[in-house]
Amino acid sequence: ATTKTHIGNFEFENCFMNAAGVYCYDRNELGQVLNSQAGTFVTKTATLQSRSGNPEPRYHDTVLGSINSMGLPNLGFDYYLDYLLELQKTHPDRTFFFSLVGMSTEDTHALLKKVQESDFNGITELNLSCPNVPGKPQIAYDLETTEKLLTDIFSYFKKPLGVKLPPYFDIVHFDQAATVFNKFPLTFINCVNSIGNGLVIEDESVVIKPKNGFGGIGGEYIKPTALANVHAFYQRLNPSIQIIGTGGVLTGQDAFEHILCGASMVQIGTTLHKEGPAAFERITNELKAIMDKKGYKTIEDFKGKVKYL
Numbered sequence: 001a002t003t004k005t006h007i008g009n010f011e012f013e014n015c016f017m018n019a020a021g022v023y024c025y026d027r028n029e030l031g032q033v034l035n036s037q038a039g040t041f042v043t044k045t046a047t048l049q050s051r052s053g054n055p056e057p058r059y060h061d062t063v064l065g066s067i068n069s070m071g072l073p074n075l076g077f078d079y080y081l082d083y084l085l086e087l088q089k090t091h092p093d094r095t096f097f098f099s100l101v102g103m104s105t106e107d108t109h110a111l112l113k114k115v116q117e118s119d120f121n122g123i124t125e126l127n128l129s130c131p132n133v134p135g136k137p138q139i140a141y142d143l144e145t146t147e148k149l150l151t152d153i154f155s156y157f158k159k160p161l162g163v164k165l166p167p168y169f170d171i172v173h174f175d176q177a178a179t180v181f182n183k184f185p186l187t188f189i190n191c192v193n194s195i196g197n198g199l200v201i202e203d204e205s206v207v208i209k210p211k212n213g214f215g216g217i218g219g220e221y222i223k224p225t226a227l228a229n230v231h232a233f234y235q236r237l238n239p240s241i242q243i244i245g246t247g248g249v250l251t252g253q254d255a256f257e258h259i260l261c262g263a264s265m266v267q268i269g270t271t272l273h274k275e276g277p278a279a280f281e282r283i284t285n286e287l288k289a290i291m292d293k294k295g296y297k298t299i300e301d302f303k304g305k306v307k308y309l
C-alpha cells in the first residue's frame with residue numbers, strides 16, 4: 001500500500017505532516033520534520049513581527065492529550081519566508097505549508113500580500129482562530145467577519161490558500177460555515193484546531209500559567225470532535241475544497257478514521273510533541289498495515305467512505 005496523497009495540484013509521498021505549532025518553531029525543528037517520514041511540514045503560525053508569546057508554563061502534556069496557551073510565539077514572517085525560499089532551491093521537488101495569522105485584519109492582509117508578492121510557491125494556511133475585535137469571538141466563530149475577510153483576501157491573493165478552523169459543535173454551524181467556505185476557491189480547510197478554552201487541573205492547581213489555566217485542548221480528548229468536523233465538511237463542501245484532518249491521531253487506526261471521514265492529509269500535533277518525528281514512521285507503518293490487511297492500495301480507495309448503520 002502507498003500512503004501518498006495530493007492537495008490541490010501538489011503531490012506528497014506521504015499523507016502525514018505536523019500540525020502548526022508543533023515541531024515547527026525554527027529551522028532545527030522544521031528540518032527534523034523535513035528529514036522524517038512526514039510528507040511535508042507547516043511552519044509555526046507566523047505573525048508580521050516575531051513574538052515571545054505567553055509566560056511559561058504554557059504547554060502541558062496529560063495522559064490523554066495536551067493543553068496550551070502559547071500565545072503565538074514565533075520568529076516572525078520573514079524568518080519563515082526566508083527558510084521556505086531557501087528550501088525551494090535545495091528541495092525543488094517538495095511543497096511546504098506556510099501558516100499565517102494577523103493580530104488584526106490589517107496585519108492579515110499585509111501578511112498575505114507579502115506572500116502573494118513573494119516567490120513562495122507552496123501552500124498557505126491561514127489560521128482563522130485568530131483574535132477578533134474585543135468582545136467578539138475568534139474570527140472562525142464570527143461567520144460574517146469570516147466571509148468579509150475571505151472576500152477581501154481573494155480579491156488579491158491568487159496562490160493556493162486554505163484555512164485552519166477551530167471545531168464547530170452545532171449542525172447549524174456546520175451548515176452555515178460550509179455555505180461561506182463554498183463561496184471561495186479555497187484549496188483546503190483544516191479541521192480541527194485545539195478545542196478552545198479547556199481547563200486541566202492537577203491536585204489543586206491549573207497546569208499552565210496564562211489565562212488562569214485556560215487553554216486549547218489536543219490529543220485523545222478531541223478525536224471524536226475532529227472526525228465529526230472532517231466528515232461534516234466533507235459532506236457539505238464542493239469537492240474542489242479538500243479537507244486536512246487534525247486532532248487525536250495517535251495511531252494508524254486514528255489516521256485511517258480521519259481518511260474514512262474524508263481527509264486527504266492528516267496532521268499530527270500532541271503525539272508529535274510527545275514522541276518526536278519518529279512518530280511519523282510508526283503511524284505510517286501502522287496505516288499501511290491496516291490498508292494491506294483490507295486490500296486498499298491507495299487512500300483514494302477508502303477516502304470519505306465511512307459506513308453508516
Ligand SMILES: CC(C)(C)CCc1c(C(=O)O)[nH]c(=O)[nH]c1=O
Pocket residue numbers: 021045068069070071072073127129130131193194216
Ligand atoms: C490561539 C491563538 C494564539 C490566537 C492562535 C495560535 C494558536 C495557539 C497558540 O499559539 O496559543 N495554540 C493553539 O492550540 N492553536 C492556535 O491556533
